[in-house]
Amino acid sequence: MKDNLRKHFNILPELEELATDIEIDSRSIFSRVEDLVNYNQMRVLAALQNQQLSDWHLHGSTGYGYGDMGREALDKAYAELMQTEAALVRPHFVSGTHAIACAMMANLKPGQKLILASAEPYDTLEGVIGMTKAPLANSLTDMGVGYEVIPLKNNTIDLLAVEKAISPDTGMIHVQRSSGYASRPALKMHEIAQVVQTAHSKNKNIIVFVDNCYGEFVEEIEPGAVGVDLLAGSLIKNPGGGLAISGGYVAGKELYVARAAERLTAPGLANELGATFGQLRLMLQGLFIAPHAVGEALKGAIFTAALFKKIGFKVSPDANAPRQDIIQMVQLQGPEQVIAFCEAIQASGPVDAHVRPMPSQLPGYIDPVIMAAPTFILGSSLELSADAPLRPPYHVFYQGGLTYAHARLGALMAASRVLQLST
Numbered sequence: 006m007k008d009n010l011r012k013h014f015n016i017l018p019e020l021e022e023l024a025t026d027i028e029i030d031s032r033s034i035f036s037r038v039e040d041l042v043n044y045n046q047m048r049v050l051a052a053l054q055n056q057q058l059s060d061w062h063l064h065g066s067t068g069y070g071y072g073d074m075g076r077e078a079l080d081k082a083y084a085e086l087m088q089t090e091a092a093l094v095r096p097h098f099v100s101g102t103h104a105i106a107c108a109m110m111a112n113l114k115p116g117q118k119l120i121l122a123s124a125e126p127y128d129t130l131e132g133v134i135g136m137t138k139a140p141l142a143n144s145l146t147d148m149g150v151g152y153e154v155i156p157l158k159n160n161t162i163d164l165l166a167v168e169k170a171i172s173p174d175t176g177m178i179h180v181q182r183s184s185g186y187a188s189r190p191a192l193k194m195h196e197i198a199q200v201v202q203t204a205h206s207k208n209k210n211i212i213v214f215v216d217n218c219y220g221e222f223v224e225e226i227e228p229g230a231v232g233v234d235l236l237a238g239s240l241i242k243n244p245g246g247g248l249a250i251s252g253g254y255v256a257g258k259e260l261y262v263a264r265a266a267e268r269l270t271a272p273g274l275a276n277e278l279g280a281t282f283g284q285l286r287l288m289l290q291g292l293f294i295a296p297h298a299v300g301e302a303l304k305g306a307i308f309t310a311a312l313f314k315k316i317g318f319k320v321s322p323d324a325n326a327p328r329q330d331i332i333q334m335v336q337l338q339g340p341e342q343v344i345a346f347c348e349a350i351q352a353s354g355p356v357d358a359h360v361r362p363m364p365s366q367l368p369g370y371i372d373p374v375i376m377a378a379p380t381f382i383l384g385s386s387l388e389l390s391a392d393a394p395l396r397p398p399y400h401v402f403y404q405g406g407l408t409y410a411h412a413r414l415g416a417l418m419a420a421s422r423v424l425q426l427s428t
């Protein structure tokens with residue numbers, strides 16, 4: 006690296022040498038990622054070709070959005086890719102939480118019970134479920150839906166406890182594929198398959214729901230392939246490919262997706278209305294880019310795991326471990342290091358690099374959170390970003406990177422900054 010650039014980005018020279026060694030050692034791990042990208046790129050191309058995607062699909066609709074064929078092609082392509090009967094992909098979902106809440110709330114009735122099979126859900130869902138008080142009494146709990154949290158056993162789903170918790174009023178089993186802010190590893194598809202078998206052997210009407218955030222295109226199959234009934238995710242994460250400017254998706258059995266559509270719009274309107282505001286090209290092109298962008302993010306996560314392990318920190322997953330999401334956890338040694346790490350990621354980015362991230366209380370989150378998101382799309386976490394709740398054990402979550410070169414640079418800057426603190 007040229008001296009002036011090394012200085013600009015504040016990178017320790019000894020880490021640069023380490024980076025070269027890591028990349029030599031990581032060749033076979035990177036080539037596994039490339040195999041995955043090759044496969045998922047073909048899956049996405051086939052799904053778009055199966056819709057005979059044409060230029061006129063890309064422009065979208067105005068007003069009511071009747072007969073928006075680009076929107077319908079997008080829904081069908083997602084259904085094929087998520088391996089489900091139907092999908093609802095909309096810019097009208099304000100976030101992943103909104104898509105998840107819509108899918109869950111549309112498919113649970115008063116008196117039914119929700120089982121949380123992968124223990125506590127992602128922070129923003131606690132308000133949706135009613136685990137924390139919802140100020141306007143609009144949570145699932147307020148609606149009269151009960152819930153039961155099943156703690157993990159040996160860091161994975163306790164199938165026997167899930168089976169025991171199932172009763173005649175069980176309406177849904179929630180499973181979160183990614184680790185989110187928890188310290189457990191992400192779930193493997195065969196573990197999700199076991200939940201489906203457990204639930205459906207008791208009662209095939211129990212809806213197995215998967216929060217698919219951060220999991221899309223990280224494996225060769227998606228949850229629909231193992232019989233998951235309903236899933237949802239965010240377009241400013243993996244499947245938006247860094248291009249979708251907002252939105253979310255729900256996919257699953259026809260009836261369950263139709264209910265979500267009625268909840269998003271209105272009974273009777275369902276999925277037939279909803280102008281796409283000129284966003285179709287970005288959503289479709291983003292989907293086309295998504296397998297590649299996920300691959301870049303995965304390589305960045307692998308590099309970060311190897312780098313921080315080499316300089317003495319605990320990481321999860323390890324560099325050579327199989328991955329089920331794009332998140333890399335690094336365990337730091339206190340709030341100063343967490344802040345330094347996030348400041349460095351912020352300083353590495355293309356947008357708002359001069360801005361200093363500060364820990365703050367965010368709607369839906371319990372502890373103060375620091376977020377580094379030097380991104381083109383605000384809060385997009387398929388773009389290089391890092392976040393951490395400021396609480397022991399000081400886990401920082403690093404994810405994304407539309408290009409590996411940027412992800413690698415961010416990791417080198419974060420490691421340099423953390424090492425400079427302790428000297």
Ligand SMILES: *Cc1c(COP(=O)(O)O)cnc(C)c1O
Binds near residue numbers: 101105184185239
């Ligand atoms: C990001 C995320 C969500 C919520 O998505 P938002 O778009 O931030 O609302 C839900 N679950 C998991 C596991 C996530 O990573």
